[in-house]
């Protein structure tokens with residue numbers, strides 16, 4: 001028999017639960033549809049409902065709602081084709097694509113979603129080797145001075161790059177007692193000169209930029225910018241002191257080209273670095289492949305006519321000027337946001353995924369519009385152009401256990417890959433590229 005004390009307690013418990021459930025349903029009723037979707041995918045217990053997530057690799061096996069929304073289209077060029085003379089950033093299609101062979105025409109396939117004019121999905125056109133090259137670029141070459149990263153606020157990062165230091169320690173070239181095996185905190189560095197030198201180095205590189213006509217177009221913005229000094233967040237003495245190998249897991253973003261000022265969500269127009277040529281060539285091929293793409297978004301409008309979306313952004317005008325590389329650990333996410341810092345909102349935003357699969361949510365111009373959810377796997381390319389360029393989007397979940405076999409540390413015959421593969425065992429990398437002007 002339950003004692004009166006327990007009975008009493010359980011009544012209290014019941015009341016508490018009732019209160020909690022009431023406040024939960026109140027929160028739900030006041031949450032935007034975008035927030036509700038984010039909560040679903042972030043939830044660990046109960047697990048998310050994945051029923052309506054679009055899997056572009058399995059449209060035939062999807063439910064009728066998804067089948068009715070998704071349309072397969074053909075790109076204007078086969079990706080990698082126009083790069084024949086240069087280094088092909090997508091990789092040689094005579095190599096295997098993961099575990100299987102490339103099928104002729106496979107690099108011309110893309111998908112659109114009828115309710116989302118301006119969103120284009122290109123299923124992984126890369127070979128494993130090409131993916132590995134880009135991942136190496138993101139960790140070894142892009143995550144270092146002079147590109148800014150989230151770590152710069154609090155840590156004095158080695159000029160050779162955190163990754164290179166991490167690699168030398170793992171390879172036994174530096175032993176653990178070496179003073180370089182601990183990354184100093186900026187808050188404790190009294191000699192700040194070296195840091196300020198870095199800033200002037202950046203300016204130096206900008207003045208050496210070889211694009212005079214562009215500099216003219218941007219002159220007005222630049223002059224305004226130079227008058228407004230943007231305050232940087234202050235370094236904290238409360239962040240942990242870590243080794244390079246620990247700190248590399250705390251890397252969340254770096255910026256390419258025009259450096260981004262996160263507190264004001266604007267570009268530092270006086271801090272422009274040359275955009276990496278290989279990523280430029282990659283995005284130029286993508287922009288070329290979608291130039292002139294036209295598809296029906298509504299069978300009938302109020303005048304009983306078909307409605308179309310045409311992407312007419314001329315690839316000749318495409319100039320990748322800024323990029324963000326996002327480094328996600330498995331528990332990370334990015335909340336709903338719109339990328340609207342660019343002056344040119346006509347140009348597409350091109351986004352590449354590598355490593356673990358994520359859930360990508362993309363909605364409308366407000367959070368009141370329920371987003372659609374889709375899987376982004378390693379190598380997939382997503383494009384936001386036209387009306388979709390100003391839509392809310394986010395990544396609420398990285399899916400554990402989804403790293404492709406070919407990215408695992410010991411897979412393949414590249415001995416250098418092991419350390420990158422170890423990092424990728426708990427990561428997803430996203431490279432997204434924009435035109436600012």
Ligand SMILES: O=C(O)CCC(=O)C(=O)O
Pocket residue numbers: 324326334339351353360376393394395430432
């Ligand atoms: O990680 C992604 O796929 C999206 C990243 C993103 O939305 C952003 O950086 O603005």
